[in-house]
Amino acid sequence: MATRVLQDLGVSPGLAVGTAVWLRRASAEIPVRTLAEAEVAGEQARFRQAVAEAEAEIGALRKRVAKDVGEAEAQVFDAHLAFLGDPAYTGEIERKIVADRVNAEAACRDVTEATRAMLASLPDEYLAARADDICDVGSRLLRLLQGVAGVDFANLPEQAVVVADELVPSDLSGLPKQVVGFVVARGSKTAHTAILARTMRLPAVYGLGDAMEAIADGQLLVVDGDTGFVMVDPSTNEVEKARQARQVQAEAQARAEARAHESAVTRDGRRIEVFANVGKPEDADAAVAAGADGVGLFRTEFLYFDNDHWPTEEEQYEAYRRVLEAFGEKPVIIRTLDIGGDKQLPYAQLPVEENPFLGLRGIRYCLAEPDVFRTQLRALLRASVHGTLWVMFPMVENVSEFRAAKEWVARCKKELEDEGVAVREDIPLGIMVETPAAALTADVLAREVDFFSIGTNDLTQYTLAADRGNTDVASLYDPLHPAVLRLIRMTCVAAEQVGIPVGMCGEMAGDAELTELLVGLGLQELSMSSAFVPLVKERVRGVDTRMARAKADAAAAAESPEAVRAKLAAVDGAGTAGEPL
Amino acid sequence: MVEQTVTLKNRNGLHARPAALLVQTASKQSCKIWIRKGDKEVDAKSILGVMSLAVGAGETITLKADGAGEEAALRALVELIESGLGEA
Numbered sequence: 196m197a198t199r200v201l202q203d204l205g206v207s208p209g210l211a212v213g214t215a216v217w218l219r220r221a222s223a224e225i226p227v228r229t230l231a232e233a234e235v236a237g238e239q240a241r242f243r244q245a246v247a248e249a250e251a252e253i254g255a256l257r258k259r260v261a262k263d264v265g266e267a268e269a270q271v272f273d274a275h276l277a278f279l280g281d282p283a284y285t286g287e288i289e290r291k292i293v294a295d296r297v298n299a300e301a302a303c304r305d306v307t308e309a310t311r312a313m314l315a316s317l318p319d320e321y322l323a324a325r326a327d328d329i330c331d332v333g334s335r336l337l338r339l340l341q342g343v344a345g346v347d348f349a350n351l352p353e354q355a356v357v358v359a360d361e362l363v364p365s366d367l368s369g370l371p372k373q374v375v376g377f378v379v380a381r382g383s384k385t386a387h388t389a390i391l392a393r394t395m396r397l398p399a400v401y402g403l404g405d406a407m408e409a410i411a412d413g414q415l416l417v418v419d420g421d422t423g424f425v426m427v428d429p430s431t432n433e434v435e436k437a438r439q440a441r442q443v444q445a446e447a448q449a450r451a452e453a454r455a456h457e458s459a460v461t462r463d464g465r466r467i468e469v470f471a472n473v474g475k476p477e478d479a480d481a482a483v484a485a486g487a488d489g490v491g492l493f494r495t496e497f498l499y500f501d502n503d504h505w506p507t508e509e510e511q512y513e514a515y516r517r518v519l520e521a522f523g524e525k526p527v528i529i530r531t532l533d534i535g536g537d538k539q540l541p542y543a544q545l546p547v548e549e550n551p552f553l554g555l556r557g558i559r560y561c562l563a564e565p566d567v568f569r570t571q572l573r574a575l576l577r578a579s580v581h582g583t584l585w586v587m588f589p590m591v592e593n594v595s596e597f598r599a600a601k602e603w604v605a606r607c608k609k610e611l612e613d614e615g616v617a618v619r620e621d622i623p624l625g626i627m628v629e630t631p632a633a634a635l636t637a638d639v640l641a642r643e644v645d646f647f648s649i650g651t652n653d654l655t656q657y658t659l660a661a662d663r664g665n666t667d668v669a670s671l672y673d674p675l676h677p678a679v680l681r682l683i684r685m686t687c688v689a690a691e692q693v694g695i696p697v698g699m700c701g702e703m704a705g706d707a708e709l710t711e712l713l714v715g716l717g718l719q720e721l722s723m724s725s726a727f728v729p730l731v732k733e734r735v736r737g738v739d740t741r742m743a744r745a746k747a748d749a750a751a752a753a754e755s756p757e758a759v760r761a762k763l764a765a766v767d768g769a770g771t772a773g774e775p776l
Numbered sequence: 777m778v779e780q781t782v783t784l785k786n787r788n789g790l791h792a793r794p795a796a797l798l799v800q801t802a803s804k805q806s807c808k809i810w811i812r813k814g815d816k817e818v819d820a821k822s823i824l825g826v827m828s829l830a831v832g833a834g835e836t837i838t839l840k841a842d843g844a845g846e847e848a849a850l851r852a853l854v855e856l857i858e859s860g861l862g863e864a
Contacts, residue, residue: 270793271792273793273800274796277796277799278824281799281822281823281824281825282821283822284824313828314824314827317827317828317830322791322792322827322830325791325827
């Protein structure tokens, strides 16, 4: 059989090669039926058989965990075994089969649920958590009653990839060491089991859905948790290639991380600032550790969304101060509230608009709600003495909006000074360039603002008039469209002419494959998720600005996004780390 | 029928592991055994019953045994609880 390649979401990085082992569960549909009197004894016997099988499974599991992990961890299964022999549990299920004349599955489900509810209601948190244990035992019994064989965890192949429709946290407790990865039909990056997989450093791909039918027990699988690729039944040669590609990538990442705290300078001596995007103050330390030269975008929306009231000046001040202190001398660009009618706040009435992306959002909203704006600006200005603050306004598309915002900053500063509160003098005020209007008039805006930061996500959607969340037009949404590239270049040229910094803080900035193009378009600063900082820095070090410019010009002159990609691939040479799988 | 009151020493209360040990030991006895906390009494041979009492650290419970070997059974359980149920 030819190799099949499936792809979806890599949720836990790394490469795993192993034999597919399907983790099957009881069907969610539990049959309920009333028994004839003559059937009761048989049903009872069937249930006892399931209990005996469950005891055997758990006993084997306990033995293996005791050997592989430790006696203390294995003792958890004593509680499972005790449940199976408990008059209040299995005894109650049998009683129900006899008294209510219902089939074993229905009795098992009902008693398990009642017991779970009892445990969950216990005041002791530890005991309440045992509700998971009873569910685990209950689903094991249901599976056995339905005649579905479980994974024989006591006799796994040497390298096993667990394949399942869905994973629950208890599947991962005391997992045998032979398990090297996961392929799962449903679930996302934020699923608890995905987080656990990352903690356990086991590669995992989620979300394959019906494509999973292509995988059979015993087939060889290659799982790439970075790219989300799963190879089914690959040849020895393909496995070897995948391993080599992974090795090259891992080495590139290690090389990049070793130099992450050095600055990123191109071969011809041009320094590119590589910044991190930060969504919450807690992320600041990770950004510093990753080697970020500063923060290119600190989104302040979390203050508004994770709250049940308008965030106070004090709450905001503490959050801003925390990030500014973490970065010290390095600049931290804080973006003022970017909110609009596409999201609602639980404590405020935002306008309900027919077209929120073209509505009262970003700076428009702040200028319309001066109390909200003023509170944020005061908090920012107060925090300014704790680090190197740059303030950025979102969605600005003309000079008067910027002037009005700047006026508010001056007013708040005066207020604070009158109150005797210290404020830094030299706070740069800049704008997000995220509308075609701002990019096309960047030369005009550049005379007034202190810096630009290009928000490619919005710039792309507004330029191409395509919502990437809409599956019918998502394919049109492409930041490599020459129109977007030209707007980026136009903004960079305008900034360069008056000598103000220009950066980028959209997703595009974190794609190491595009680093050369972006430097060529004229960006001086790139801001991304912390995780990408080391690799992008390393890519910058391989860039020759003159060659990059030529490449960027060719891309901007191309006829389509596909042509841009072809040009990028064609000239690609130095600085490319490994081929994708 | 005999009964005796004891205080639970375990720092985390009578959670899954010590409860399992208590129930295992009780199940080996041929007499009937109950545990009472406040006005709630449960079968000591049922882990769920024992858990549902939610006995916390320093709380007092009463053990009651009835039937053949009740004295020895009660003594064994009291000693087990006082020795910290394998956690001391």
